[in-house]
Amino acid sequence: QSVDVGLFLHDIIDRFEMIAEEKEITFTRKIPAKPTYAKMAADKMTQVIDNVISNAMKYSPEGGNITIAMLHQGHQLQISISDQGMGIPRESQAKIFDRFYRVDKARARSVGGTGLGLAIAKELIHAHKGEIWAESEYGKGTTIFFTLPYYAMKEGGR
Numbered sequence: 001q002s003v004d005v006g007l008f009l010h011d012i013i014d015r016f017e018m019i020a021e022e023k024e025i026t027f028t029r030k031i032p033a034k035p036t037y038a039k040m041a042a043d044k045m046t047q048v049i050d051n052v053i054s055n056a057m058k059y060s061p062e063g064g065n066i067t068i069a070m071l072h073q074g075h076q077l078q079i080s081i082s083d084q085g086m087g088i089p090r091e092s093q094a095k096i097f098d099r100f101y102r103v104d105k106a107r108a109r110s111v112g113g114t115g116l117g118l119a120i121a122k123e124l125i126h127a128h129k130g131e132i133w134a135e136s137e138y139g140k141g142t143t144i145f146f147t148l149p150y151y152a153m154k155e156g157g158r
């Protein structure tokens with residue numbers, strides 16, 4: 001199944017914007033207008049992006065900004081979700097993709113979750129021959145990157 005990733009991102013961000021109003025979180029979209037297709041099942045794509053954006057929201061301060069960017073890199077598409085939240089200590093940055101791993105207990109208590117979201121995202125991305133990783137500065141913010149095999153333009157959508 002091929003998915004128009006840009007369209008997908010916009011739909012998901014629209015949905016999050018409604019929830020985010022309460023916390024006064026703003027979204028910035030850096031998404032090319034030209035249709036860009038990736039080989040991935042739509043429901044799985046939604047699951048990955050939902051997970052990453054809801055983390056960004058959970059760990060963002062009131063009034064924070066979340067930037068979602070998409071770019072081509074050769075045969076891959078790179079998607080990134082950046083927040084201005086509390087960040088993740090360097091030693092935890094690889095572990096957040098492990099099942100049930102949560103950075104610290106205080107954080108775990110104040111914001112709900114099971115610690116499965118990113119483990120599932122990683123499995124789904126790997127199943128599609130992509131990669132997923134985090135870059136974060138503790139106290140400043142986090143960016144989650146992932147790649148997907150990029151597909152040449154296709155006519156007529158799905």
Ligand code: ATP
Nearest residue numbers: 055056059087096102103113114115116117118142
């Ligand atoms: P679930 O997704 O199952 O509801 P969760 O959000 O705690 O629970 P993950 O999405 O797997 O689990 O994330 C694992 C941990 O990584 C989180 O508990 C949190 O400590 C840390 N983390 C993830 N994303 C961010 C982020 N954007 N900023 C700061 N910490 C993060």
Ligand code: MG
Nearest residue numbers: 051055117118
């Ligand atoms: Mg999560």
